Amino acid sequence: MFALTISWCNRKSNNIYKKMHNVLFDFISKYISLTEDEKNALLSLDIFHSVKKGTILLKEGQYSKESYFALKGCIRTYYITDGEEKTTAFYTEMEALTPPCVISKTPSEYYISCIEDSILLVSNSDMEVEVNSKFPKFETMCRILSEELLAKQRIDFDEFKTTSPEQRYLNLLQKRPDLIQRVPQHQLASYLGIKPQSLSRLRARILEKKS
Amino acid sequence: MFALTISWCNRKSNNIYKKMHNVLFDFISKYISLTEDEKNALLSLDIFHSVKKGTILLKEGQYSKESYFALKGCIRTYYITDGEEKTTAFYTEMEALTPPCVISKTPSEYYISCIEDSILLVSNSDMEVEVNSKFPKFETMCRILSEELLAKQRIDFDEFKTTSPEQRYLNLLQKRPDLIQRVPQHQLASYLGIKPQSLSRLRARILEKKS
DNA sequence: CGTATTTCTTAACTTAAGTGAACGGTTGTT
DNA sequence: AACAACCGTTCACTTAAGTTAAGAAATACG
Numbered sequence A, B: 001m002f003a004l005t006i007s008w009c010n011r012k013s014n015n016i017y018k019k020m021h022n023v024l025f026d027f028i029s030k031y032i033s034l035t036e037d038e039k040n041a042l043l044s045l046d047i048f049h050s051v052k053k054g055t056i057l058l059k060e061g062q063y064s065k066e067s068y069f070a071l072k073g074c075i076r077t078y079y080i081t082d083g084e085e086k087t088t089a090f091y092t093e094m095e096a097l098t099p100p101c102v103i104s105k106t107p108s109e110y111y112i113s114c115i116e117d118s119i120l121l122v123s124n125s126d127m128e129v130e131v132n133s134k135f136p137k138f139e140t141m142c143r144i145l146s147e148e149l150l151a152k153q154r155i156d157f158d159e160f161k162t163t164s165p166e167q168r169y170l171n172l173l174q175k176r177p178d179l180i181q182r183v184p185q186h187q188l189a190s191y192l193g194i195k196p197q198s199l200s201r202l203r204a205r206i207l208e209k210k211s
Numbered sequence C: 001c002g003t004a005t006t007t008c009t010t011a012a013c014t015t016a017a018g019t020g021a022a023c024g025g026t027t028g029t030t
Numbered sequence D: 001a002a003c004a005a006c007c008g009t010t011c012a013c014t015t016a017a018g019t020t021a022a023g024a025a026a027t028a029c030g
Helices: A002-012 A015-029 A036-043 A100-104 A125-134 A136-162 A165-175 A177-182 A185-191 A196-210 B002-012 B015-028 B036-043 B100-104 B125-134 B136-162 B165-175 B177-182 B185-191 B196-210
Strands: A048-051 A056-058 A066-072 A075-081 A084-091 A095-097 A111-114 A118-124 B048-051 B056-058 B066-072 B075-081 B084-091 B095-097 B111-114 B118-124
Touching: A015 A036, A015 A048, A015 A066, A015 A118, A056 A066, A075 A185, A075 B136, A084 A095, A084 A185, A084 B136, A100 B136, A118 A125, A125 A136, A136 A165, A136 B075, A136 B084, A136 B100, A136 B136, A136 B185, A165 A177, A165 A196, A185 A196, A185 B136, B015 B036, B015 B048, B015 B066, B015 B118, B056 B066, B075 B185, B084 B095, B084 B185, B118 B125, B125 B136, B136 B165, B165 B177, B165 B196, B185 B196
Parallel strands: none
Antiparallel strands: A048 A118, A056 A111, A066 A095, A066 A118, A075 A084, A075 A111, B048 B118, B056 B111, B066 B095, B066 B118, B075 B084, B075 B111
């Protein structure tokens, strides 16, 4: 038990974690300014976690209170209907995900998995309630972040509704070219709302047009 | 000028407005409890507005700080690309809309119009900043509301991605049957991501299957 | 009340996505 | 090294949405 604690300390205090602490504080500083005491209070919550590629963070049917914030790596949300995976979102560096089931307090309708070795910030809603009431400026940040995410997601949704699969692929190529490299094609396809075969065909079509 | 003020008083203090005040307070009471003083402070902001069908609340290219909350009636957001209207959302009773351009402080990419005679709550972001700092519990409500809306919109987006136009129409028939009655078909069609002709065809197809 | 405009539907044809199957290429496992 | 599992691509065929056009129905307006 004592040995375990030691190893935990070593893990948590090594270089990559120190770097991630700064990455987080840089992000937060865009919204509010924290005192050293407040920073230490945040760190003492032990919210930084290394997660191996392939780890499933949430399964359909489970209750959860956990939110995730990707400091490094990539997580993905997907449904399984008729035995078929339908990927609906990817969250990469500096992107936050609070699963709807955490808000609605109902069983999750989807899965979350880690598709790269990642470093995530994992918080739970009880903790957030406490932090928000103790540090009102933290709640202000959460409010602003939610409002920003809501607006951003609205634009993504609108764009999805008003464009064809081919146009969506071209837009993705512009806006998140990294995703096309780091994510398997069949997951990208369902993210674009089509089948893997259609994505292959569509890419061939685009190449043809270029020449 | 004086006469105008009188007529304004008459408008704002008639029965329908009194009813709407209560509708709003009932809604708020699900999140926080307000004292009589706080209620009066809210009312003194003069945020209740009657809006005639057809009124355009926001145009592409405009800057705006206004958010809307429908107490009665329906508003709609739409883009115009290549001279064609693309409707992306409807907001009816007890639904709130903060246009993305208000958050990003950039010119609006879309239009908002009132498609029924409506009673709206119209707030602007300066006002909200002030109210939030004066009444912290109001900010708490905003945070919770944003988080809920984000989760709800995420589910809508996921559902849109993972279903066919026909399935989307059938889902809408279940979840918001009123929309199908109160909204013109061609606006519904683009809301479903298809052309009006396809919606007609799709409905005929469904009727055929039933028989 | 009658005309103009908008809205909805239908139809024929085009285009693109879904489906099922097959084929190489890669990865992972024993 | 051999095998299985998975992945991406291609092809032929099916299905559904886009496009263009025309006409009927409903609505708005003078």
